[in-house]
Amino acid sequence: MHKTVKIGLIGGGYIGKTHAIAYRSHPVVFGGRVIPELYMLAERDLAIASERAQALGFARATGNWRDVMADPDIDIVAIATPNAQHKEMALAAIAAGKHVYCEKPLALNADEAREMATAAQTAGVVNMVGYNYLANPLIAQAKIMIDRGDLGEIIHFRGRHNEDYMADPAVPFGWRCDRTLSGTGTLGDMGSHIICMAMHLLGDITSVTADLQTVIPQRKMADGTLRAVENEDQAHxxxxxxxxxxxxxxxxxxAQGRKLGLAFEIVGRTGSLVFDQERMNELKFYRSGNQEGEQGFKTLLVAPEHPDFVNFCPAAGHGLGYNDLKIIEVDKLLAAVEAGALPPVDFEQACKIEQVIDACVRSAETGKWVAPADM
Amino acid sequence: MHKTVKIGLIGGGYIGKTHAIAYRSHPVVFGGRVIPELYMLAERDLAIASERAQALGFARATGNWRDVMADPDIDIVAIATPNAQHKEMALAAIAAGKHVYCEKPLALNADEAREMATAAQTAGVVNMVGYNYLANPLIAQAKIMIDRGDLGEIIHFRGRHNEDYMADPAVPFGWRCDRTLSGTGTLGDMGSHIICMAMHLLGDITSVTADLQTVIPQRKMADGTLRAVENEDQAHxxxxxxxxxxxxxxxxxxAQGRKLGLAFEIVGRTGSLVFDQERMNELKFYRSGNQEGEQGFKTLLVAPEHPDFVNFCPAAGHGLGYNDLKIIEVDKLLAAVEAGALPPVDFEQACKIEQVIDACVRSAETGKWVAPADM
Amino acid sequence: MHKTVKIGLIGGGYIGKTHAIAYRSHPVVFGGRVIPELYMLAERDLAIASERAQALGFARATGNWRDVMADPDIDIVAIATPNAQHKEMALAAIAAGKHVYCEKPLALNADEAREMATAAQTAGVVNMVGYNYLANPLIAQAKIMIDRGDLGEIIHFRGRHNEDYMADPAVPFGWRCDRTLSGTGTLGDMGSHIICMAMHLLGDITSVTADLQTVIPQRKMADGTLRAVENEDQAHxxxxxxxxxxxxxxxxxxAQGRKLGLAFEIVGRTGSLVFDQERMNELKFYRSGNQEGEQGFKTLLVAPEHPDFVNFCPAAGHGLGYNDLKIIEVDKLLAAVEAGALPPVDFEQACKIEQVIDACVRSAETGKWVAPADM
Amino acid sequence: MHKTVKIGLIGGGYIGKTHAIAYRSHPVVFGGRVIPELYMLAERDLAIASERAQALGFARATGNWRDVMADPDIDIVAIATPNAQHKEMALAAIAAGKHVYCEKPLALNADEAREMATAAQTAGVVNMVGYNYLANPLIAQAKIMIDRGDLGEIIHFRGRHNEDYMADPAVPFGWRCDRTLSGTGTLGDMGSHIICMAMHLLGDITSVTADLQTVIPQRKMADGTLRAVENEDQAHxxxxxxxxxxxxxxxxxxAQGRKLGLAFEIVGRTGSLVFDQERMNELKFYRSGNQEGEQGFKTLLVAPEHPDFVNFCPAAGHGLGYNDLKIIEVDKLLAAVEAGALPPVDFEQACKIEQVIDACVRSAETGKWVAPADM
Structure with a gap:
């Protein structure tokens, strides 16, 4: 007999849909020791919730997210709502003794994140944040290679997460432009991904100096008036x-032209790695050495030898897609819930990411190097 | 209320698993007008069938594939077994009035395929063959571009499907090396994919001349003895x-190094397209014209403007994976079953592919150009 | 003291200019044991010859190419004229006891080429044909790797040389469209390059079957009338x-979009090579083996370890250009003249290329496999 | 009649050789309005000078570089010596009324560079610095596209010049590790190239904050002892x-794996450009707009429509090499000498580059933003 864990998902939009696909596919892909049950979907009102529950395959719907916390059968609360709601919802879930699976960024700032991490730790519930790009088997492979020293001591990291979804000045003012609802701008939305990646592969960041810029200072509201954008469009x-x-x-x-422009290059004393999420099934690897006339970057295609991949396909080069990353992420969640495994990014780690973001903001204000830290 | 169609799947191996993932995911990805129900799984004996049914999420298991035909509730028979079994199973399904979704290649040769196509047409059942690479939104986009004349009249196609899964001479003799079980070698297994692609995009092939070669003439049997390989390792x-x-x-x-080496280049009088399945989320497009100093191939990343993609993700460059192609393929199947849509590759079209393969074999024997045709 | 060899160049157009650049640069690049002296330039009349001699740095000019043969001081006759003139000029040079450096293709057909090769051999003069792409250090590296068995026995070659310089139907009728002046069309012009490359790396071709097509059947003459194109636009x-x-x-x-589309892939039993002249400083190499999770094509950048390169630069990745290939080719010529080295492509080898081209033409007429051979 | 300008080159090493190749090739490539004459070569002693003069084709040799200044026939002094000698030699040349063509970086620091720029300006001699990567026709094309607004207002630049020539800790201590002889480490050697490129394309840099690191703190001297490296291995x-x-x-x-890793990405409000010197014949261009389903980066191959290229070849995609850049650079020099054209990088501009480097050094010491400026 399989065991099931009941999921209560808050938010049935784009990201909520990736959750639903992952919950549905996971048992078949990974072989189903534990089966996530699409138990309840919460949305901002019941009509939407009902429509989304039906579309996404959830058995129950509610227009009040607190119903998720109140239902004693729910094991895991998944939060796929805008940033500003994460804290209240996560704290409520923790208070209800639920495991919490929260979308990134964890919070609007490091203070919120700290409160959430502490609460989760105190309660002893599983807590995990959805930094999905870590789930890529080639990222897992990169981490293995780094950790076992294939590149020697790491001396350099260059990473970016650039997209162009707001490059057109005609894109209207949305909640992501509003500091109250979004916190930072691109730093929290996509910068958090590349910060997460950097720390996942290289360990903690101890100091930053940053430059932030709002390129398009005003955007149109629904009523046609202009409103000032309150956070940064690009950050270095x-x-x-x-x-x-x-x-x-x-x-x-x-960044005109970049659609999923998460990319990085890592240099160690004896080798290098290059990755670009737009070619997510490739990892380039350079190893120094005495290969007379045969030095060069090797392009590894994702393969069964890389972590998790064989569950999708037994043959190399039969690539994964964006949604598949969520399936792997859900497997990490289930391993945490069932077997006590450490999630790739728990609230504590996500809090560190928020601390780096906060440090970037403060550095941009002061022009100085800032250490990410509890304040 | 959603309508469900009950699936009876024969074969719970690697390809059967992609079926199961697709049936599970489809309702969430595509929105679920019609929901495929994982009703029954058949395998070669009951123990295996039960294990695979549980792993893949099927409600029932049988060790006798004829049970699938006998169950009046089953709407669609999906055949994911070795090539030599396709004909008998498909004919039985057709005789039972089932819709048939058969894996490629349809048959061991064109004669078999003709018999199957005629039976399906006579019975009036939906019949479709799983040439999954056609399901790629970028292939659909390529077809749109070709059909509306973006490239002008097409004058040239160069395509390949090369892999290296049998490049190691230590790979043992398997059913794919046995002419009775497999028919041709790489021609039926992977050549059929690139022939299918060529005909999908350019229309029928009227004549071929071919060269076939068995590179590794003997392989080891389980008992350690060598057995002669009975079909070709490479074909031009x-x-x-x-x-x-x-x-x-x-x-x-x-072909050492190629893991999913399905790739093609199409030249028209006014433009060109280049595709490589190992970078399945990219399509390169060249358009001639008066762009002083700005001529070049443009790399299109898969995007919501391309067919079917938006069901997976609303954002460009958030690529699909190999398994996602099956989800799209299942959507075509359901559209055929529910709305009478023409499948991308029906038995008739798959029969034409077998005719091209047969013509290649005959050409290789005679050294002459051969017209693919009923014989 | 350096020794000089005096060059008489016939033809001061585009290719003649690459000769001149190479003769000028060679002593500095390669260190000048033997120095090519830009002694005399012949063009179709004296005015043009004088202008081109001054532009290209030749000391003397003539409007009569037979003056080159008549001058006893000239050591090497370089022929950079349209195809139809190669035979008469080369035979005259051989008769005058000159070494002959002829541009490709050697002749209009295999019969002409045979006559030229025999004459050169009988006379004992150095004879070499300008198949410049062989001069690339990475091609030399590829040959080394193949010959020492890095790829195992070679089982497959796929090569092309496609360009789009006549893709526009408005390109006027020129001598390359005229069978009397050009012989074949794209087969002799660019096909000869890829045939040459294939035979350089894999050895002789023993049989071919081919398909030729004229895509644009008529082109405009200078007077505005249309004239039928007499040879093929594409050949397979x-x-x-x-x-x-x-x-x-x-x-x-x-082939719309291809500017210097000479590219090939070579598969051996234990490895593969991929090359594209549009990225002429890269060679991709795959080696099979027990590299758990680290299989992939490696991209070699041209480097001092590769033949000839160090003469240009001591640092890897400081790439060569198209004109640099001619400098290396001239070095091979000088090595043949001075030290009796075997040229990469002598008239005999160039004759074999013409035999393959002729065999393609005959095969296209008969639909059968044809063995390239003296007729 | 052609006019000649007499060159006195100081330094006959690797870079001196690129000079010699360029002087030799220029008249043929560019058509020779003005012909550079390889008049005199200076090296550290007469024996070396004589050997190098003969190898590189110079008519005269001297072991005393001041002979170059003293010879009244010399028009242009070219300086291809280690950094620490640039100032003294350039000032002497300027004092002698010679035009000066100095290799990069201009000086050990901004103070030196300021003195040199002022002296050159006061003397009214042509002064130019050899930032060869600017000479690429595709860089010229990029500048045209930026200046005419094809990308809209530029908002972002990311550039690097990384190589691995000192990645091996066994590489001995050389003059580049010695602050007295080299000034900065990688900043002056390669950083100057990417700073130069950034300012060439985007205009002046007004403020920097930087981080410098010596990764390999000690290297071996010839006598086997270790000496502390005095400048940075990497800088951000x-x-x-x-x-x-x-x-x-x-x-x-x-940076392990990078051989000529000068690369950049430029984002404007309506488009982007991407360039990598290891693929120096390609420029990637993205233009926003209403291209439904056809958005993407276009790869431009170098072509006759791009500045200077047609002098090398009339056909697109017949790429240039590293040494060809020097030929174009020499053409800019001659245009400055003969026609008063502004050199791409004169001493004044090179001084600004040194100011940026100095500002990086000071910023790394203070942790603050620093404005590059005269001090």
């Missing part, structure tokens, strides 16, 4: 890592 | 298309 | 090699 | 540009 950052490497981090929501 | 073919283009087709199962 | 060919490999060769002068 | 920098863009600059001499 120099970073120092705990283990000694230095790095560059960059994010933009106005 | 020149082709002429009905509409006037000339082409080159190539396939290999011993 | 299956080939068998002496050592057992099978191959595909392709050429087109109407 | 955030920059602000005069016209409003923000940028990231990076340089490393220990």
């Amino acid at each position: 950052c120099l970073a120092r890592f705990h283990r000694g490497a230095i790095g560059i981090l960059e994010t933009s929501r106005v | 073919c020149l082709a002429r298309f009905h509409r006037g283009a000339i082409g080159i087709l190539e396939t290999s199962r011993v | 060919c299956l080939a068998r090699f002496h050592r057992g490999a099978i191959g595909i060769l392709e050429t087109s002068r109407v | 920098c955030l920059a602000r540009f005069h016209r409003g863009a923000i940028g990231i600059l990076e340089t490393s001499r220990v």
